[in-house]
Amino acid sequence: MNRVVDAPPPPYYAVIAPAELREDIRGYPELAAKLVELAREQPGFLGIESGSQRGFALAVSYWASLEAIAAWRVNSRHVIAKQKGMSVWFERYVTRIAKVERVY
């Protein structure tokens, strides 16, 4: 997760997920690791890049198609549902679906 993702030539899709973290994020790193593991098993997953800073986390995963993202979302919901939900750890978060059109 600390490498630039080698994706095929565009177009492909990015899921950009920024989150403002609460003070107590116990349990979240384990969930995040599970979600990444799940993503890697998913058809159409191209890779993930992530980083954090004080109180903030940013992850960008790459996908071959919107269908692949939709399938991963359904699967990840099952995993998340077993937890108390993202709002336990996140003060605020959004998910942005973007089409990568150009890479240089």
Place this chain on the structure above:
Amino acid sequence: MNRVVDAPPPPYYAVIAPAELREDIRGYPELAAKLVELAREQPGFLGIESGSQRGFALAVSYWASLEAIAAWRVNSRHVIAKQKGMSVWFERYVTRIAKVERVY
């Protein structure tokens, strides 16, 4: 830079910039700060999110249009040209231009 960006409803554009860092990044944080400052002055700039981990940096900036990104690139090239170039600090980096189509 440690907040989720409040962008207007999509569509808008994201510049996703992952980089593998070399060991010696002296001078880079200052350049990065200058580039962000420059972006903030640019028409169409919507915000930036970033994070890092050991040897890796990830930044996503948001823009109202491709024209705004192009203008910022021209301006940022002048700033970067005064330095020795990104490859002094980066082992590897890419820039991905993506159209944000959906946010939830």
